[in-house]
Amino acid sequence: MISGFSGKIAKKYEGSAFELMADVAMDALNMAGLGLRDVDGLSTTFLPGVFDGKTHLHFQASQVAQYLGIRPKYLDLLDFGGASALAMIPRAINAVASGLAENVLCILGGKGSEVRSKGVTVDGYDRVDKGVQLTPFDRYYRGGFDFNPVTDYALAAQRHAKVFGTRDEQRAMIAVSQRKNSVTNPYALYPEELTVERVLSSPVIAEPLHLLEAVYPVDGFHAFVVSKRNRTLNDLRVEAYGEAHWPEMPCELDDLVVTPALESSRRAGFDPRRADCLQLYDSFTITVLLQIEDVGLAKKGQGGKFVESTDTTRRGELPINTGGGSLNTGQPAYMSGGVLLEEAVRQLNGLAGDHQLSAVKSVFLNGIGGWGRNHSVTLVLGV
Amino acid sequence: MRLQEIQEHYDAAFRRGCVPFLACEECSKFFFYPSTRCRKCGSARLDKRLSAGEGKVFAITRFRAKDSGEVSYGIVQMEEGFRLYCNFEEFGSKLEVDSGVKVRAIGETFQLLARPRAL
Numbered sequence: 170m171i172s173g174f175s176g177k178i179a180k181k182y183e184g185s186a187f188e189l190m191a192d193v194a195m196d197a198l199n200m201a202g203l204g205l206r207d208v209d210g211l212s213t214t215f216l217p218g219v220f221d222g223k224t225h226l227h228f229q230a231s232q233v234a235q236y237l238g239i240r241p242k243y244l245d246l247l248d249f250g251g252a253s254a255l256a257m258i259p260r261a262i263n264a265v266a267s268g269l270a271e272n273v274l275c276i277l278g279g280k281g282s283e284v285r286s287k288g289v290t291v292d293g294y295d296r297v298d299k300g301v302q303l304t305p306f307d308r309y310y311r312g313g314f315d316f317n318p319v320t321d322y323a324l325a326a327q328r329h330a331k332v333f334g335t336r337d338e339q340r341a342m343i344a345v346s347q348r349k350n351s352v353t354n355p356y357a358l359y360p361e362e363l364t365v366e367r368v369l370s371s372p373v374i375a376e377p378l379h380l381l382e383a384v385y386p387v388d389g390f391h392a393f394v395v396s397k398r399n400r401t402l403n404d405l406r407v408e409a410y411g412e413a414h415w416p417e418m419p420c421e422l423d424d425l426v427v428t429p430a431l432e433s434s435r436r437a438g439f440d441p442r443r444a445d446c447l448q449l450y451d452s453f454t455i456t457v458l459l460q461i462e463d464v465g466l467a468k469k470g471q472g473g474k475f476v477e478s479t480d481t482t483r484r485g486e487l488p489i490n491t492g493g494g495s496l497n498t499g500q501p502a503y504m505s506g507g508v509l510l511e512e513a514v515r516q517l518n519g520l521a522g523d524h525q526l527s528a529v530k531s532v533f534l535n536g537i538g539g540w541g542r543n544h545s546v547t548l549v550l551g552v
Numbered sequence: 553m554r555l556q557e558i559q560e561h562y563d564a565a566f567r568r569g570c571v572p573f574l575a576c577e578e579c580s581k582f583f584f585y586p587s588t589r590c591r592k593c594g595s596a597r598l599d600k601r602l603s604a605g606e607g608k609v610f611a612i613t614r615f616r617a618k619d620s621g622e623v624s625y626g627i628v629q630m631e632e633g634f635r636l637y638c639n640f641e642e643f644g645s646k647l648e649v650d651s652g653v654k655v656r657a658i659g660e661t662f663q664l665l666a667r668p669r670a671l
Binding site for chain 2: 288304305306308309310313315316319320323324327328331373374375376377417418420421425
């Protein structure tokens with residue numbers, strides 16, 4: 170299973186994305202006791218602009234292999250945005266189990282700073298490169314250019330407030346709890362504690378969302394090695410798995426207050442309360458709140474009350490995002506999946522340092538990704 | 553129906569400031585984002601129509617953009633039953649969910665704008 174891993178994050182990395190990627194890959198392989206020559210499988214992902222500002226890398230997986238000097242027997246390029254990281258692991262396990270490869274290097278990330286410097290997000294890259302098309306019907310859709318992850322989640326938060334009466338304070342409590350979890354995480358960007366008042370006094374980025382409810386795009390990579398033989402880490406197993414891909418524009422759904430996590434978690438069929446902790450995708454506070462409902466921790470519409478009545482800090486009854494999540498580490502290359510997965514692997518191996526929980530036997534992860542919250546992957550890892 | 557025919561219908565509608573949509577003659581699904589196939593039942597029997605432009609705010613957010621000041625943006629539930637994303641012109645009247653709006657297309661980029669119905 171996972172024989173090595175690594176993650177490096179910086180607000181702005183002064184070098185090429187390829188360079189940082191190679192460093193992270195080597196660190197993960199070193200942990201596994203492997204070298205590049207041992208790698209015969211490669212899985213990666215890509216978003217516009219995150220590799221040194223390039224809109225597109227032609228045959229991107231091949232370019233990554235070329236840079237690293239890997240000639241894989243198994244090669245995969247996943248396109249689920251923030252959910253890609255979690256989807257890589259069972260695919261790599263299957264590749265190893267079926268004899269397609271012995272050591273699969275899963276690598277994801279890039280430089281968010283390159284995109285940030287252009288004043289856009291990866292989902293607004295068509296503003297800086299007219300060759301980018303975000304939908305099959307951009308010509309009739311992109312007149313306004315104002316659809317992006319911030320406005321999309323803002324509209325979801327507004328609908329949640331309208332339909333269920335969810336209050337800003339309830340969403341802010343998610344940011345506060347995650348900050349408590351991050352205080353002892355050496356990878357966290359923000360050392361100071363947070364209060365609900367401080368979250369709600371931060372600038373509004375799109376009503377009703379505030380700045381401290383949103384991730385900050387950073388530079389970084391994560392690498393995970395899935396191997397037939399594992400010399401270093403605990404042997405992890407996939408206890409449950411499910412994915413769901415909803416192609417609709419969010420406005421075409423019955424309402425904005427559901428995500429495909431509803432379906433991926435149902436497919437996984439694992440009661441999240443049985444896990445020792447959860448890592449839920451946290452691009453925004455509302456993202457966590459929606460998943461709390463969709464994975465079954467609370468009934469639809471009750472997520473706000475859930476966060477008021479449940480201690481989700483790492484010392485609480487149901488720890489969520491035990492390292493503080495990407496709300497506190499920053500979001501590498503506009504994808505939080507690597508942050509969630511690294512924290513889960515650390516917790517399951519007793520490697521989480523000062524924020525290690527005791528006796529972690531299983532971790533429930535859920536990743537959300539895609540241009541319009543299209544993809545969800547539910548993964549339960551156990552030891 | 554070919555995609556080009558649908559595009560011509562949409563272009564012509566937008567040039568007149570109207571909102572086009574498609575109606576499936578098999579399952580009666582109405583949808584705005586173009587396709588040569590009904591995205592509910594897969595039928596190619598589609599009818600090109602024009603919306604009356606009337607609808608209600610389904611969701612709305614406001615934010616400050618560097619280049620264009622305060623922006624209102626969101627989703628309108630059209631009376632015909634489909635939804636679309638658009639910008640809002642509020643003219644000082646604070647739109648809310650369920651406020652009545654009239655949607656029209658403007659400019660060469662076919663930007664969709666909704667303004668309070670009373671105006």
